[in-house]
Amino acid sequence: MTKADLAKEIYSKHGGLTLKQSKEIVNLLFDLISQSLKADSHLVISNFGTFKVVKRKKKLGRIISEGKTLLIPEHKSVVFIPSKKRKNELI
Numbered sequence: 694m695t696k697a698d699l700a701k702e703i704y705s706k707h708g709g710l711t712l713k714q715s716k717e718i719v720n721l722l723f724d725l726i727s728q729s730l731k732a733d734s735h736l737v738i739s740n741f742g743t744f745k746v747v748k749r750k751k752k753l754g755r756i757i758s759e760g761k762t763l764l765i766p767e768h769k770s771v772v773f774i775p776s777k778k779r780k781n782e783l784i
Contacts, residue, residue: 696723730771742775 696719704715726744729736734746751767775783 696720740776740778742773742779745772745774746770747772 697716700712700715700719703718704710704712707715710718726736730744730746736744738744746769749768749770752765753762754765755762
């Protein structure tokens with residue numbers, strides 16, 4: 694599902710919003726999530742899950758087609774951990 698699909702779903706289910714307003718809400722939501730991750734390094738949404746910023750160690754990678762190895766530097770990444778309730782719904 695894309696951001697556009699999400700906006701269309703909100704638009705179709707709400708009934709009182711325009712499609713443009715739905716898109717603005719979706720964009721605002723993602724902006725708030727990004728700001729929260731930058732400031733606090735985690736975001737907890739009850740009964741949904743947790744987004745966390747984690748540090749990945751440097752490691753060796755390979756370009757198989759060229760037979761080369763390269764060093765992938767240390768970097769940050771975002772992980773999502775579903776809540777127990779959501780995890781059980783998926784299983």
